[in-house]
Amino acid sequence: MADLFDTAAPNAPASAGPRPLADRLRPRNLEDVIGQSHLLGPEGSLRTMLDSGALSSLVFWGPPGVGKTTIARLLADETDLHFVQISAIFTGVPELRKVFEAAKMRHANGRGTLLFVDEIHRFNKAQQDGFLPHMEDGTILLVGATTENPSFELNAALLSRAQVLVLQRLEDAELEQLVFRAETELDCKLPLTSDARVALREMADGDGRALLNLVEQVAAWKPEHPLDTPALGARLSRRAAQYDKSGDAHYNLISALHKSVRGSDPDASLYWLARMLEGGEDPRYLARRITRMAVEDIGLAEPQAQRVCLDAWETYERLGSPEGELALAQAVLYLALAPKSNAAYTAYKDARKSAKSTGSTPPPKHILNAPTGLMKDQGYGAGYDYDHDAKDGFSGQNYFPDHMGRAQFYQPVQRGYERELAKRLAYFNKLRAERQHS
Incomplete structure (x- = not known):
């Protein structure tokens, strides 16, 4: 009796009915596969496994239409394993049990099973764990296929027993x-x-x-x-670009946009913004991320940049799409061409780290208010120098906790407006040193 979910072997005779061109052109051996030479070429990792007779369980990670299913079928053919294909979308626990039972019977009779699981990332943790004992005892050789990043979507236990191979989109x-090849077939x-x-x-x-x-x-x-x-x-309609607002493309493209802005490349920045908008990204998400770029990567080198982003965000809210998207594009161009500094961002992180390590250390008493007599008796406010009354409007007093010692978190760069801030900082440091030695 035929096993559930079994599919025809790669070289099975064609059915009598009409077959789509993609099916008719399905390669009959690995040498006929177009693309993925980094895996299937003479020095490719998959070819090396096959030549050494050490094929392990695999996870194919790549975009649609690059050969994940085809290669899995051909691996079964080349290793003389029984090929079984299931989809995580349509398969539940009862069906998985039947697949495993059939594989066990086959294994007892001396035949291995290559189980190809399409969309494997759609199985939950418990279902993914269900593969582990059958992988470990050799009942199945698992080949999973996913368009999502396995690091985020697959259990660590399953990943530790399978090798992830990245399949690439086909080049021109x-x-x-x-x-x-299609013209020859037709x-x-x-x-x-x-x-x-x-x-x-x-x-x-x-x-x-x-x-x-x-x-x-x-x-x-x-x-x-x-x-x-x-x-x-x-x-013909152009095929929509591959973009999942909650998947890898989302994070890859926002990373590309952010790094292009940081790298002061206005053209690349505009390109990645356009790619995300064309993919259907929420412009409000982009407005928030663009404003973050102004704070994180430009900072006080161009204080106006943050205001430009907030204005662009508000303009989008008033105009909506598509007109309001132009305001976001203008903000991106402004950020890309602005002087860059992460000095404030770095200073903030260092200050947080220092605050965490010093715990609840109190401020020095001379900068504490003393609204009651008891607090005055405790020394609150004693010795405080009012800066407006000091020479140059600067007293140079210590404002850190008494036993902490002075720290310098903010170190402005010599770019944009921070050049002026660096001069001010140097000026106050000079005055502070003079006051301490006077």
């Missing part, structure tokens, strides 16, 4: 190779100009399966003349 040359050349052919590959956004679906549509057209890029765009 690899996509063109895929188009050529026995026709796509009715596109060379520029439109490039545009078609761009529409796929590195996703091989999406590209083949587009190719299949275009190949069915019978125009009188090859279509140019505008004509192609009128007939």
Whole structure:
């Protein structure tokens, strides 16, 4: 009796019904896989495992349409393991038990099982833990596939028993190779100009399966003349860029935006802002993060930067999208071109660290108010020098706890407005030294 969730072997005969182009072009061996040469090439990590006969459980991490399922099927074929495929979206605990029981029977009869789990990150902790004993006793060789960062989505116990391999989006040359292979299979050349052919590959956004679906549509057209890029765009919709507002793309792109601003590159900053907006990011989230950049990376080198960000945020709230997004773009450009300093940010962190280590050490008594006679008798306020009455409006008294010693947290940089603040700091340090020795 056939096992539940078993799928045909990679080289099984085709079914009689119509098959999508992506299925018809599915590689029959690892050498036919387009892309992922860093894994499958002569020195690739996966090829090395296979050549040494030491294939371990794996987690494939990468975007859609780059070959995760195909490679898993071919691994089973190359290692003579029984291939079973399940999806974490549609599989519950009862179904998993049946899969494990079938694998145990197979294992007892001398045959291993390669269990491919698509969207493995969608299993909860208990379900993920359920794989562990079967991985450890050799009942299954697990190959999981995920589009999410395994460090955040998979249990440490499971990750410790599997090697994470990163699959990359297909490059333009690899996509063109895929188009050529499709044309050979279809026995026709796509009715596109060379520029439109490039545009078609761009529409796929590195996703091989999406590209083949587009190719299949275009190949069915019978125009009188090859279509140019505008004509192609009128007939096909560009595939939406891969972006998950709660996933890796979200954090990767905001990191790219922040570091481009910090690196004073206005063009790259504007590009990453546009990428996030095109992906559907909430402009209010961007407004908050842009304001954080002003505080963290520009600080007092350009005090006006924070005000520019807050004004842009308010402008967006009044105008909404898409008009208000221009205000955010202007703020990003302002930040990218502003002088940079994290001196205030660093000083704040150092002050917090010092405050934590000194605990509840009280202030020196001379800077404490004494509203009662008892407090005056305790020395509160005694010896306080009123700075407005001092020479130069500066007394130079100590304001740190008595037994702490003077600390210097803030060290302004020689950029932007902080150059002036550095001069003031040096001036007050000079006066302080003079007062202490007078």
